[in-house]
Each structure stands twice: as C-alpha cells, then as structure tokens.
Amino acid sequence: MAAVQLAKKAVTVPPTVRTLASGVPVAPLIDLKVRAPAGHGHEHGHGHAPRSDLPARWATKVSRSSSLGLYNKSYTAAPVTGVFQKSLMHTSAVARDAPQVPDFSKYQAKDESRNRGLAYFMIGSLGLLSASVAKSTVTEFLATMSASADVLAMARVEVDLAAIPEGKNVIIKWRGKPVFIRHRTQDEIEEARNTDWKSLRDPESDEQRTKKPEWLVMLGVCTHLGCVPIGEAGDYGGWFCPCHGSHYDISGRIRKGPAPLNLEVPQYDINEADGKLVIG
Known part of the structure; x- marks a missing residue:
C-alpha cells in the first residue's frame, strides 16, 4: 500500500485593509470582538477570550448554503503590532470607511492676540473698501441728477x-x-x-x-x-x-x-x- 504523505503548509496572508499609524486595521466589516470558539482546548482556564499565543484572526465573510445547510467562513490574519487600541467598529452600521482627516495643527496660530489682530485688520480693510465703493456709487448717482451744462449756463x-x-x-x-x-x-x-x-x-x-x-x-x-x-x-x-x-x-x-x-x-x-x- 502506497504510503500517503500529508504535508501541511502555513501561508501568511498580508493585510488586505488599510491600517492606522499604530497598525490597527481600518475596516468597518471586521469585528475585532470575535472570540475564540468554545471547546477548542486553548482557554487555559481564562474563559472565552482571544488567544494570546497565536496571531489574531478576523472573520471577514460567512456564507451559508441553503440546500446543504453548510457554513463557510473566510479569515484574515494580520501581524501583531504590540500596540493595543480598543476598537468600537461593528458590522451593524453601514459599511463605510472612516475619512482620513488631515492634520492642521501646524497651521494654527501660536499666539491668540496676533490672530485676533489679523482678524481686526481684515475686517477694517473690508469695511474701508466697502465704504469707498458706496461713496463712489452715491457720487455717480448724484452726478446724474445734477443740472447739465446748458442749464447751469442759463x-x-x-x-x-x-x-x-x-x-x-x-x-x-x-x-x-x-x-x-x-x-x-x-x-x-x-x-x-x-x-x-x-x-x-x-x-x-x-x-x-x-x-x-x-x-x-x-x-x-x-x-x-x-x-x-x-x-x-x-x-x-x-x-x-x-x-x-x-x-x-x-x-x-x-x-x-x-x-x-x-x-x-x-x-x-x-x-x-x-x-x-x-x-x-
């Protein structure tokens, strides 16, 4: 009888989602609160909790066959970064990625009084410009109502x-x-x-x-x-x-x-x- 050898290969799949600077994935369809299945023999007396000796896995897709009654799960593994951050993402909301807000801290005024002075300067300049335009408009309007040269001559x-x-x-x-x-x-x-x-x-x-x-x-x-x-x-x-x-x-x-x-x-x-x- 020919011997049949079974070879088991481990494949590392890189993250297929965007991550923050800390390495935490940014994907609303991923539930970071997935617990390890009960009874697999690795609880070590700590109850149902994520395993700490294996890279974390997240269930990304679950499908069920209506005819056979079978379930099919797809998992995604990501490397552990060592930085823990509590995630509030869940799959009950509409699946949308959070927008990336730019950092405008370097454009903020360091001195509040200087920023106020600039605001006053801009307001005063706009007021002066508006007054000049209004004066010119009123002057031209009154000029059209004044008597003509022949009337003034008489x-x-x-x-x-x-x-x-x-x-x-x-x-x-x-x-x-x-x-x-x-x-x-x-x-x-x-x-x-x-x-x-x-x-x-x-x-x-x-x-x-x-x-x-x-x-x-x-x-x-x-x-x-x-x-x-x-x-x-x-x-x-x-x-x-x-x-x-x-x-x-x-x-x-x-x-x-x-x-x-x-x-x-x-x-x-x-x-x-x-x-x-x-x-x-």
Whole structure:
C-alpha cells in the first residue's frame, strides 16, 4: 500500500485593509470582538477570550448554503503590532470607511492676540473698501441728477445796465421765462411810492420790490394763468395782460383784473462798479 504523505503548509496572508499609524486595521466589516470558539482546548482556564499565543484572526465573510445547510467562513490574519487600541467598529452600521482627516495643527496660530489682530485688520480693510465703493456709487448717482451744462449756463444772466435808457423796458430770457427790466424815471418812482399800497389786493410797498428805485426787475408772467403782459399799457401806466385783462401799475403790483398776486420779483444783484445786473 502506497504510503500517503500529508504535508501541511502555513501561508501568511498580508493585510488586505488599510491600517492606522499604530497598525490597527481600518475596516468597518471586521469585528475585532470575535472570540475564540468554545471547546477548542486553548482557554487555559481564562474563559472565552482571544488567544494570546497565536496571531489574531478576523472573520471577514460567512456564507451559508441553503440546500446543504453548510457554513463557510473566510479569515484574515494580520501581524501583531504590540500596540493595543480598543476598537468600537461593528458590522451593524453601514459599511463605510472612516475619512482620513488631515492634520492642521501646524497651521494654527501660536499666539491668540496676533490672530485676533489679523482678524481686526481684515475686517477694517473690508469695511474701508466697502465704504469707498458706496461713496463712489452715491457720487455717480448724484452726478446724474445734477443740472447739465446748458442749464447751469442759463442759471445766471448778466445785463449791462448802461445799454438801457431811462424810461425804457428790456425783456430777456432767464430759465425759460421772460424777465422785465424797467429803467424808471423820477416821476414813475414818485408815483409808485405815493400809492396807498396797504389797500391793494396784494399789499407790497415799492421799497420792498426794488433794490434801487430806478431799476425794476420782474418776471414777465401774469399771476393769473401765465400769459405775458404788455409793457407801458393798462389803466395804471404799467403792464396789461391781454388774456384776461389784468392791470399792473409801474411797480408791477396788481390793481385791476382777475390776477391774485403782484408780478414776481426774482433773485438779482446790482454790481454798481461794473454797471451789471446779475439775475440768479
């Protein structure tokens, strides 16, 4: 009878899972609490506990045949590192590897006050930048609302008073409206100032309406409905509105007709040194 020799070979299988720096495997499907099976003869009176004289083995796969009723287990052996670390991994959770979090300790600020100062600097810089942008935006917005160059040119009008003879009227255009400039005679001044102005519809003295007695400056717009009155006409020697029959005296005060107010006096100045009348 031929002798049959049985040869038993030991095969060391390297770990097939990731490990930590300490050598402990990182695999959620591995149960590190697997105990040695009871009754295999190696308890040495210590109960059910992992063996200390053999490399640790972990069951990685268990399959059962429904037809034969057999079980098949697969084991994985890993070398002992000598470092013990309690593992809380179990197979009841979803099988996912734990993410590896990088170490940012070398980027942390060593001085807390320096880190706070940097934060204040960054906040202040952003605030200053935001204020500059806001100022620029508001300035540009207001610039779009300002008057154009042609409107500003019409805002002030200069008139040479030497070109207006005594007893004559001049009509100029200012801000789209006619302006009456009258060089009054001495008789016209006395007539305007001798009138009982307190009894008029719109009481106003001639002194209040003129800065110099000989110069009368008014807007040539009737206060009734905005028509342009005619100069040196009417019952009082001043202005007459042909639209609805309003009469103004030589001081531009309403004396007769439907107009409720006197002719408006605009803002003006008289430069006696240059002989200029500046309106606006």
